[in-house]
Amino acid sequence: MQIFEEMQARGHEALTLLHHAPSGLKAALAVHSTVLGPAIAGVRLRPMAEEEALKGALALSESLTLKAALAGLNYGGGACVLLMPEAGVDDPHAREALFRALGRKVRPLESQVVLTEDIGVTPADIAFVAQETPATLGVNTDTSSVTGYGVYRGMKAAARSALGSESMRGVRVAILGVGAVGRTLAEHLQREGARLTVADERPERAQALADEQGGVTVVGVGELLDVPCDILAPCGYGHSIHSVDVPRLQCRLIAGGEHHPLSRRGEAAVKEAGIMYIPDFAINAAGLIAAATTLTPEQAAERVYATVARITGVAEQVGKPPHLVARRMAERRIDLIGSLGRGA
Numbered sequence: 001m002q003i004f005e006e007m008q009a010r011g012h013e014a015l016t017l018l019h020h021a022p023s024g025l026k027a028a029l030a031v032h033s034t035v036l037g038p039a040i041a042g043v044r045l046r047p048m049a050e051e052e053a054l055k056g057a058l059a060l061s062e063s064l065t066l067k068a069a070l071a072g073l074n075y076g077g078g079a080c081v082l083l084m085p086e087a088g089v090d091d092p093h094a095r096e097a098l099f100r101a102l103g104r105k106v107r108p109l110e111s112q113v114v115l116t117e118d119i120g121v122t123p124a125d126i127a128f129v130a131q132e133t134p135a136t137l138g139v140n141t142d143t144s145s146v147t148g149y150g151v152y153r154g155m156k157a158a159a160r161s162a163l164g165s166e167s168m169r170g171v172r173v174a175i176l177g178v179g180a181v182g183r184t185l186a187e188h189l190q191r192e193g194a195r196l197t198v199a200d201e202r203p204e205r206a207q208a209l210a211d212e213q214g215g216v217t218v219v220g221v222g223e224l225l226d227v228p229c230d231i232l233a234p235c236g237y238g239h240s241i242h243s244v245d246v247p248r249l250q251c252r253l254i255a256g257g258e259h260h261p262l263s264r265r266g267e268a269a270v271k272e273a274g275i276m277y278i279p280d281f282a283i284n285a286a287g288l289i290a291a292a293t294t295l296t297p298e299q300a301a302e303r304v305y306a307t308v309a310r311i312t313g314v315a316e317q318v319g320k321p322p323h324l325v326a327r328r329m330a331e332r333r334i335d336l337i338g339s340l341g342r343g344a
């Protein structure tokens with residue numbers, strides 16, 4: 001992997017490797033932008049190879065920059081991807097040590113970075129980080145359930161444009177990944193009378209949801225993209241939809257909580273296929289908004305609703321896809337606010 005080439009192409013400011021042998025801490029901390037303020041870094045912990053961690057940190061930090069900018073926050077974008085310690089993190093003291101070691105390592109960087117939860121990390125983990133550094137957000141926020149609710153609200157705003165109505169009653173939604181975010185999304189959709197089909201790499205999670213809620217169809221991971229539906233909601237670990245998969249899709253809208261469900265080629269392919277795609281950084285922002293402001297979860301989700309409505313409205317007016325409109329809006333705010341400190 002050509003790290004500096006990648007950083008230059010995407011405009012990253014820094015990539016720092018954090019290491020502490022006794023706790024097993026090995027982490028890649030990427031800072032994409034601090035133009036609007038300290039970089040909010042989503043912290044991830046799940047088994048993965050080193051290269052995947054570096055790539056993941058670079059990609060996620062760029063999304064966080066766009067997400068914070070579009071949400072009107074005075075923060076930049078970062079990401080902190082932890083490799084799973086060899087001894088695991090099942091032992092509560094080992095988990096405490098890991099996250100406190102992370103907090104110690106971040107202390108010298110606290111004017112540039114604030115840490116918040118992402119995949120595999122809980123508010124309790126961030127509370128351990130907070131014992132070592134004030135550079136945290138969301139200690140008291142269950143960001144994954146707020147995010148799931150925000151995805152639901154953003155999906156409704158997008159459906160108004162893509163399906164002609166924001167009602168989810170009878171709408172067929174296929175959800176890929178029913179972990180913390182996907183499950184919350186499913187619960188809200190189910191309550192409104194949507195018809196759900198779900199799949200998860202861990203099939204027991206999909207089955208548990210179906211057992212609890214009833215009326216939910218479970219299919220295998222390999223089948224979900226072929227399911228005829230109105231909305232496809234990717235809520236897995238990223239890159240769930242490859243450009244070669246796009247001809248299989250039978251939906252009119254892609255709107256889910258997952259970061260980077262599509263590559264740039266995939267985004268172009270869905271546009272060609274006439275499918276509307278609402279980008280991750282616009283629709284999965286509610287948890288971040290709630291963690292970074294004094295807004296309630298409901299208010300944070302309404303901000304997502306308003307943002308998605310604005311994006312789809314402009315997209316219709318100018319004849320461009322929503323994901324490009326959203327990126328342009330975020331970049332424009334960074335340029336404008338970033339220029340305040342420069343020139344007369």
Ligand SMILES: NC(=O)c1ccc[n+]([C@@H]2O[C@H](COP(=O)([O-])OP(=O)(O)OC[C@H]3O[C@@H](n4cnc5c(N)ncnc54)[C@H](O)[C@@H]3O)[C@@H](O)[C@H]2O)c1
Pocket residue numbers: 117118119120143144145147176177178179180181182199200201202205221235236237238240257258259284285287
């Ligand atoms: N948790 C948050 O606060 C938050 C905030 C914003 C965005 N996100 C994004 O939402 C997504 C989901 O996060 P989460 O917190 O729900 O994670 P999670 O680990 O709780 O759940 C993810 C689920 O998706 C399943 N999965 C992963 N890849 C899959 C695939 N290709 N096919 C089928 N199932 C798959 C996993 O088995 C798991 O059950 C991630 O991309 C994350 O970055 C999370």
